[in-house]
Amino acid sequence: MIEFILNGKTVSTDDDPSTPLLWVVRDTFKLKGSKFGCGAGLCGACTMHIDDEAMRTCMLPISAVAGRQVTTIEGLGTLDDMHPLQTAWVDASVPQCGYCQSGQIMAAASLLKHNPNPTEADVDAAMSGNICRCGCYVRIKGTILSVAQQNLAYNAAQEQKA
């Protein structure tokens, strides 16, 4: 029995401890937003946050996340209450087929959490493990940079108020 925190709720499973987190989240906890693309940590479609770090989960055994915080795209934002990146993703019509976008957004959210003012090179470095076969890269990059600028402007305005 392995226990961890999934989108803020403590959950437990008797799946084999070697089972990759992706499949436990999808098959056991029925959260289907995180995707399977390669099974080898090469495409990023399965990206979740483990204690705020973006990680590939298609090879990460659940034994490694015991007691840790796991956040999936469902825990980042919802249709009614979107994360700012998700709102911006919609406004820019970023997705095409959409299959990689959960992973892209999770990777981007982690990047902005750790680096609120990334350069283009920072975005490239953080996002280059996330493959988009439809080739939405121009929009993904532009949207991350514009959300970072919005955040910075918002924070500056808040500071000025305070």
Next chain:
Amino acid sequence: MSAINMSRRQFLKTTGILGGGLVIGFSMTGCSSSELPITLVQQGFVPNAFLQITPDNGIRFYCPRDEMGQGVTTGLSTLIGEELDVHPKDMEILFAGVHSDYNNPDFGVQGTGGSSSLKAHYLQLRQVGANTRGLLVAAAAQDLGVAASAISTRDGHIVVAGKQYPYGQFVQTAASLEAPTEAPLKSNAEFRYIGQAFARVDAAAKSTGTAEFGIDIDIPNMHHAVVRRSPVAGAKLKSVDKSVALNMPGVTDVIEISSGVAVVAEKYWQAKTAAAKLSPVWDEVALSKVDSSDLRADYNQAMQQDEGVVDTDEGDVKAGLAAADHIVEAEYWAPFLAHAPLEPMNAVVRIENGEADVWSGTQGIVAAQGLVSRFSGIPVEKVRAHNTYLGGAFGRRGTLTHVIEATEVAVASNKPIHLLWSREDDIQNGVYRPASLMKIKAGVKNDGSITAWQAKRVGGNITPKTLQNMMPALFPGLNDGTIDFMVGLSRDVFAGWMVDHASVEGLYEDYDTDNKTVNHVTVEHDIPLTFWRSVGHSYTSFAKEGITDELAEKAGMDPVAFRLKNTQGNPRLNNVIRVAQQHMLAMQPAEGRFLGFAAHNSFATDVAEIAEVSVIGKTIRVHKVTCIVDCGIAVNPDIVRAQMEGAVMFGLTAALYGDLELVQGAFKQSNFHDYPILKMSEAPLVEVVIIDSGTAPTGVGEPGLPPIAPAVASAVYQATGQRLRSLPLKIA
């Protein structure tokens, strides 16, 4: 017309009764009397196969084409919404089930591909929208006691003297009236949604993880299946010791199926782990002895020794070549490629009480229905096929081996089955873009006019291979022998009598000359083939544009000016090149960067691309691509831009990396480490210039791809003096 009306009236009556007096429906084609696969909600009104309007003014649009990322749900809802006066964002959009009313008007079957959707449905869906609007206006006129001429419509509402009434208010009356069949369409100047760059209707679902793909389907008691297949296409299972898998946790069944051996377990990871323990032994087939070098030697021999079949023979090529001041002749190569959509192939099949359900994201849901019927023995009318979002397709999701497998496993295990391919399965057991060896010999005069164009292509044919995949699906009633006979016939016809046009399209059409020949030699090695984004154009553009650059150089002309001179007979392409030339002349590439140009017509759309490239050592870096496109009316210009951006990236992956190597009949590459996809850090900026020529829309899903490889190759020549004639591009 009368036959259509009669069947429609009959249909009105039948479904009117079924739907509690509120529902009417009619067959668009008049050919089908079968019930529409539509679930009625809240006493909804179904004026046709595409719409359901509820009394509380819910507008449901049943999208007849498959959403694989190309934006078809947005595009088609824009067409019907334009004439219905309902904004696409205010519609609930559902994927249509199987019914002939949802056939692609260009194909006559329910399939999505060939960059056809907007073009094929442009007038049809607008007419359906206009007719439905006309019906609602007539109902409102009756209910409100005003003349129809006093009524206007806006955003899902009837408007009379400034007062708004939701459409839903009139559905009961509308159900008792007959819809007009030829309601007038708006003029282009009256468009409110067509031509506007509003956000995609599927963006929110796809940004929140809530868009449902085939892989996400989860039904009660569903078991998971993983299949081990031969690494060599067509090799059958000889033997396997099933016990090693059967003893693994969660495993319920190990089943031999047509493509190999399937392991069924309660959870995917259990099935995957157990399947990995199996050591199946496979038969040897002819392909088992073939390496890439053998294959290439066969292609070379065919190119040198075999005349092949004539596709095109215009004018007098011999005389044209004799009249030339310069002759160029060169061979071009393009390899086998996998589509590698990010969502691996999958299907869910449930068989219960003599009925079946299948869920799979496909480019032809009718094929999924047919295959389930064929492989379960359940009649098609008892097979419900449900489409989902497609996690990429690019031609791959027209071949549904995974649906056959899921059906076979569901039948044998007597369980609802979710069957999923791995990435390795996808790259090694797929259906491929055929390899191509192309040779063009062309003549040019000193004044830059092309005097002759002699082209030849060696490779496999896509059409018979596709028939092999599609016929069992589309004709579930035909027995295997008949299908084998027809597939064999088509293979023989294309090998010996006529040319499969998909094999040579794009190799010769674009430039002016009276003297053209195109020959084709079929060489196949039993490797499964299918359409791959832009099909023949994906390789022919590389040869055609490469030779064109060489001709321009011989004539001492700028390559863009040379193309302008030689497209007098092709005015729309000529104009695209002219606009591109203006953009190119204004560019000032930085030190060490070079511009390459290419243009190509495919799927009735004209595209020119300018690639800004640097070469450092052996690394080709594409910094920026400017793409000029004329696709007629851009129904949603932002989606046109997105498709051009995406096609450039897809084409660059093929231009810079895409290669599959055959070793003893099996493809060596297996996952994204050795079959790499362009990454963000390698992605160029893409600027898209849309020429609004105001004519009816043509496709945008594929035409952005063909020019990119030759544009990059042209820039590499500027940078290094090397003419690269083989894909992927490698600096010598």
